[in-house]
Amino acid sequence: MSSREAVLSLLRNEGAFLSGEEISRRLGLSRTAVWKAVDVLRREGYEIEARTGLGYRLAAAPDALTEAEIRSFLGETAVVGRELRCFAELDSTNNYLKTQTAAPDGTAAVADSQTAGRGRMDRSFQSPKGQGIYLSVLLRPHLPPDRLPPVTALAGVSVCAAVERVCGVRPGLKWPNDPVLNGKKLCGILTEMSLEAETGRVQSLVLGIGVNVGQGPEDFSPEVREMATSLLQALGQPVSRPRLTAALLEELDRAYAALLAGDLSAYLAAYRRDCVNLGKTVQLIPFGGGERETAQAVDVDGEFSLVIRGSGGRERTVRSGEVSVRGLWGYAD
Numbered sequence: 001m002s003s004r005e006a007v008l009s010l011l012r013n014e015g016a017f018l019s020g021e022e023i024s025r026r027l028g029l030s031r032t033a034v035w036k037a038v039d040v041l042r043r044e045g046y047e048i049e050a051r052t053g054l055g056y057r058l059a060a061a062p063d064a065l066t067e068a069e070i071r072s073f074l075g076e077t078a079v080v081g082r083e084l085r086c087f088a089e090l091d092s093t094n095n096y097l098k099t100q101t102a103a104p105d106g107t108a109a110v111a112d113s114q115t116a117g118r119g120r121m122d123r124s125f126q127s128p129k130g131q132g133i134y135l136s137v138l139l140r141p142h143l144p145p146d147r148l149p150p151v152t153a154l155a156g157v158s159v160c161a162a163v164e165r166v167c168g169v170r171p172g173l174k175w176p177n178d179p180v181l182n183g184k185k186l187c188g189i190l191t192e193m194s195l196e197a198e199t200g201r202v203q204s205l206v207l208g209i210g211v212n213v214g215q216g217p218e219d220f221s222p223e224v225r226e227m228a229t230s231l232l233q234a235l236g237q238p239v240s241r242p243r244l245t246a247a248l249l250e251e252l253d254r255a256y257a258a259l260l261a262g263d264l265s266a267y268l269a270a271y272r273r274d275c276v277n278l279g280k281t282v283q284l285i286p287f288g289g290g291e292r293e294t295a296q297a298v299d300v301d302g303e304f305s306l307v308i309r310g311s312g313g314r315e316r317t318v319r320s321g322e323v324s325v326r327g328l329w330g331y332a333d
């Protein structure tokens with residue numbers, strides 16, 4: 001641990017004023033090293049109050065997606081986030097992890113901004129600096145491919161749980177995997193899987209999540225403004241991105257453990273509870289074109305597919321790769 005990290009950890013844990021002499025004694029650093037560490041932290045955006053006769057106190061930390069800030073909130077995880085890589089900017093956190101062939105299971109990449117963020121169907125995902133959480137996790141599950149379709153649904157439930165923990169409000173889920181607040185999209189989720197050509201064995205799965213945290217309406221392009229929201233807009237107050245990132249990593253770790261264990265019953269129950277489409281009339285929009293269909297969303301089956309009832313009363317199941325679902329009067333309602 002560097003002098004900077006040691007001083008930050010001590011000030012964060014203490015909460016009260018500590019003299020330079022006391023910091024020096026506890027950490028085994030010279031007074032000059034303590035002063036230099038405080039100076040570095042201040043230049044990084046940490047508000048460190050200094051009072052004669054009292055010493056130093058951490059007054060506020062920056063809303064920065066750095067490893068130090070995220071780990072200050074992160075509890076022990078079994079797999080996800082044990083290796084954490086943070087960047088000021090990437091083209092895409094998914095693209096980055098797909099190049100990391102030697103990275104261990106659970107490696108997480110976080111960026112403060114993305115220049116080429118992507119969503120489902122290769123749609124652009126706007127990723128402005130300092131306003132969102134752009135996170136991808138590399139998974140190496142020793143499971144057959146047919147066990148992996150629920151991953152995006154598990155990620156959706158994990159986002160809802162993390163937001164509820166940090167913000168006190170639980171988003172809904174628009175099938176198949178869009179967390180929503182007030183009828184607008186809060187988050188995008190993209191899963192990309194790599195298979196061995198000869199054996200069909202899963203090499204890796206990259207799970208990408210982009211959460212809108214601090215955007216105002218003006219920060220969204222006109223074409224997405226009416227269907228997108230942020231936590232700032234929905235709650236009317238700022239939300240700590242490092243704290244929410246840590247909560248999300250913890251929730252993803254729990255979901256991954258459930259996937260590996262083969263017991264998704266709790267996640268299926270949560271998904272059914274969170275799904276805003278159930279009991280409502282929806283439009284089914286086929287990928288690749290075709291006639292739209294109006295139907296009633298009646299259930300989510302054990303594979304997290306949507307069970308619908310058509311105009312003739314017949315029920316059938318649709319999968320996420322077949323159709324897009326919209327509310328009749330808006331994005332999710």
